[in-house]
Amino acid sequence: MAALTPPATGPSTPTPSPTAAPVRRRGRPRLWRGLVGLVAVVYFLGPMAASVLFTVDVPNEGFTLSSYSGIFGAEGFWSSLRLTLELAAATIAATMLLLVPALIAVRLTAPRLRVLVEVLCSLPLVVPAVALTAGISSVLRWGPDDFAGTPLFQTFNAIQNPGFPVVLLLAYVLMALPLAYRTLDAGLRALDLETLVEASRNCGAGWPRTVVHVVLPNLRGALLNTAFLTLALVLGEYTVASILGYQPFAVWIVSLGGSNAQVSVSVSVLSLVLTWVLLLLLAAAGRGRSQRTARPNRRAAAAPTDAALEKP
Amino acid sequence: MTATTTDRTPTPPPPPLAADAGATVEFRGLHRRFGATVALEGLDLAARPGELLALLGPSGCGKTTALRMLAGFEHPDAGEVLVDGADITKVPAHRRGTGMVFQSYSLFPHLTAAENVAFGLRMRGTGRGERQRRAAELLELVGLGQLAGRFPHEMSGGQQQRVALARALALQPRVLLLDEPLSALDAKVRLTLREEIRRLQQDLGITTLFVTHDQEEALSMADRVAVLRAGRLEQVAEPAELYARPATAFVAEFVGTMSRIPAVRAADGLVEVLGRRLPAAGEVPAQGELDALVRPEAVQVAADPQGAATVVAASFLGAITRLTVRLPDGAEAKADLPTEAAAALPVGSPATLTLPDRPVLLDHRRPS
Numbered sequence: 001m002a003a004l005t006p007p008a009t010g011p012s013t014p015t016p017s018p019t020a021a022p023v024r025r026r027g028r029p030r031l032w033r034g035l036v037g038l039v040a041v042v043y044f045l046g047p048m049a050a051s052v053l054f055t056v057d058v059p060n061e062g063f064t065l066s067s068y069s070g071i072f073g074a075e076g077f078w079s080s081l082r083l084t085l086e087l088a089a090a091t092i093a094a095t096m097l098l099l100v101p102a103l104i105a106v107r108l109t110a111p112r113l114r115v116l117v118e119v120l121c122s123l124p125l126v127v128p129a130v131a132l133t134a135g136i137s138s139v140l141r142w143g144p145d146d147f148a149g150t151p152l153f154q155t156f157n158a159i160q161n162p163g164f165p166v167v168l169l170l171a172y173v174l175m176a177l178p179l180a181y182r183t184l185d186a187g188l189r190a191l192d193l194e195t196l197v198e199a200s201r202n203c204g205a206g207w208p209r210t211v212v213h214v215v216l217p218n219l220r221g222a223l224l225n226t227a228f229l230t231l232a233l234v235l236g237e238y239t240v241a242s243i244l245g246y247q248p249f250a251v252w253i254v255s256l257g258g259s260n261a262q263v264s265v266s267v268s269v270l271s272l273v274l275t276w277v278l279l280l281l282l283a284a285a286g287r288g289r290s291q292r293t294a295r296p297n298r299r300a301a302a303a304p305t306d307a308a309l310e311k312p
Numbered sequence: 313m314t315a316t317t318t319d320r321t322p323t324p325p326p327p328p329l330a331a332d333a334g335a336t337v338e339f340r341g342l343h344r345r346f347g348a349t350v351a352l353e354g355l356d357l358a359a360r361p362g363e364l365l366a367l368l369g370p371s372g373c374g375k376t377t378a379l380r381m382l383a384g385f386e387h388p389d390a391g392e393v394l395v396d397g398a399d400i401t402k403v404p405a406h407r408r409g410t411g412m413v414f415q416s417y418s419l420f421p422h423l424t425a426a427e428n429v430a431f432g433l434r435m436r437g438t439g440r441g442e443r444q445r446r447a448a449e450l451l452e453l454v455g456l457g458q459l460a461g462r463f464p465h466e467m468s469g470g471q472q473q474r475v476a477l478a479r480a481l482a483l484q485p486r487v488l489l490l491d492e493p494l495s496a497l498d499a500k501v502r503l504t505l506r507e508e509i510r511r512l513q514q515d516l517g518i519t520t521l522f523v524t525h526d527q528e529e530a531l532s533m534a535d536r537v538a539v540l541r542a543g544r545l546e547q548v549a550e551p552a553e554l555y556a557r558p559a560t561a562f563v564a565e566f567v568g569t570m571s572r573i574p575a576v577r578a579a580d581g582l583v584e585v586l587g588r589r590l591p592a593a594g595e596v597p598a599q600g601e602l603d604a605l606v607r608p609e610a611v612q613v614a615a616d617p618q619g620a621a622t623v624v625a626a627s628f629l630g631a632i633t634r635l636t637v638r639l640p641d642g643a644e645a646k647a648d649l650p651t652e653a654a655a656a657l658p659v660g661s662p663a664t665l666t667l668p669d670r671p672v673l674l675d676h677r678r679p680s
Contacts, residue, residue: 203432
């Protein structure tokens with residue numbers, strides 16, 4: 001008996017501390033969370049609120065939206081916006097058409113090449129935009145001279161067409177490659193691609209239909225993320241476009257802002273809002289489709305075991 | 313028609329679900345190498361119409377490779393695959409007309425159970441109404457009619473494999489291929505699904521190849537079992553025959569439990585085992601020392617104070633208890649006893665081993 005008592009009391013003494021500690025611990029993170037949240041809000045939203053205030057509250061005039069209305073009327077607003085959106089759409093399409101088939105093929109047929117593809121796709125990260133642009137512009141300068149007599153001369157002209165500068169598209173695709181590769185690769189990694197493809201082919205689907213009906217729908221999240229990042233990249237790209245002398249939205253904003261402080265700030269606010277709106281639209285487009293297919297089915301199946309449905 | 317498939321009466325369901333009931337499948341001299349590893353080295357094997365043929369063997373014996381060749385996912389270096397006598401070696405996978413259930417969960421994550429089952433019909437261009445009707449019918453057949461709207465991630469592993477089975481049957485395949493479909497499931501589900509697959513297969517009369525490394529699964533489900541080793545066929549036979557009359561020592565030891573008891577050559581082609589002269593079953597290895605291979609249920613153990621053998625371990629298996637008995641020369645033999653009888657033989661007690669007067673299977677003695 002005597003031997004039993006010490007071990008019995010031993011564990012009983014420290015028990016109060018574990019129960020007391022969580023109480024204290026639980027209180028602190030809440031405080032910290034609030035504090036960190038507050039700092040983040042002030043850091044991000046403070047400047048924005050100040051900017052908005054600055055643009056709508058003009059000294060001597062009071063509240064006015066004139067700086068915003070001025071932008072919509074300003075020359076080049078719509079054309080630069082259209083150019084940017086066209087470039088974004090084309091970049092997204094080109095990047096995906098280039099990468100998706102390549103990544104699927106590498107994963108299924110030559111897994112050893114994956115490292116090579118990864119290195120290739122990451123290369124643009126080590127080339128600064130300015131260096132890339134310098135390279136492009138020197139090629140564009142020499143090209144026409146060297147190929148004067150050949151059909152390539154026309155090509156050089158065509159890709160520099162200010163209406164839709166293909167050369168910018170090429171540069172953007174290059175710059176988007178690392179981002180697109182990462183997201184698509186992560187998406188593919190989450191799938192048991194080989195089994196899905198075999199199951200699909202076993203169900204009588206040839207290669208093209210397998211990709212369209214099985215692989216792409218399961219990559220939707222990754223495709224959406226790729227589109228997201230590429231869109232954000234193209235919307236904010238300034239260096240290449242500016243040096244090559246084109247005027248997409250970002251370049252136009254800078255050129256407009258120089259003259260009037262209020263207009264300059266309101267343009268920044270506007271571009272911020274525009275980016276947000278586009279990204280939200282993209283997200284909504286992606287999410288909407290999945291819910292449309294999922295909802296009616298779930299309702300039909302809900303009857304026996306609802307608990308299982310709540311897991312995801 | 314669906315009514316007959318839902319209630320599980322022994323009457324076979326209507327034919328439309330089965331293809332023209334049972335094709336023959338034949339592998340002829342299949343060879344396949346992956347770099348330095350040999351997966352198949354001249355496999356010859358034929359499945360009869362409507363039978364369930366299990367391909368059994370240790371991992372790396374080529375059983376899955378053979379199955380994937382039939383599905384069209386692998387191509388042989390040499391040899392051919394025939395279905396109903398026609399060479400399909402060059403036919404692409406999506407035109408093979410085989411239905412396959414995979415080892416890993418292979419349902420399309422973005423489709424519901426019903427859409428998964430209907431996928432093949434959709435690829436074939438069947439109309440929506442017909443597709444839905446057939447999918448519902450097949451899900452009913454595998455007992456999951458009420459889960460038609462579930463997505464794969466909302467189903468258990470067993471349910472997913474059932475849906476996969478329904479999907480494999482949707483196109484009325486000539487051959488059903490099962491690639492270890494139960495190995496990812498827990499023991500209980502595995503048992504029920506095993507019976508269910510067998511029942512369905514018999515009802516539909518579809519020729520089925522079933523790859524497994526689990527001998528119990530193979531013996532309990534299959535009409536015939538083909539034991540593969542290192543890319544070759546060791547033996548193909550009905551389960552009872554495979555168990556009772558294994559053609560080679562490898563089959564004997566792979567299927568069921570076998571003990572090795574030292575044997576000595578005696579006159580007239582007999583061998584002496586445990587002090588008894590017995591005829592040899594099958595061939596006697598030409599040279600070297602011999603072991604007799606015996607099943608635990610064939611070994612008789614009796615408590616004997618003068619016995620030279622000692623009980624060294626006992627494992628309780630329910631109605632029977634399996635004793636491990638050490639012989640004087642150090643060899644160990646396993647023997648099954650009714651559990652009550654085993655009570656007289658506690659671990660450490662002396663005993664005598666005897667063999668029945670039947671031919672014994674012999675093999676070279678292994679260097680221990």
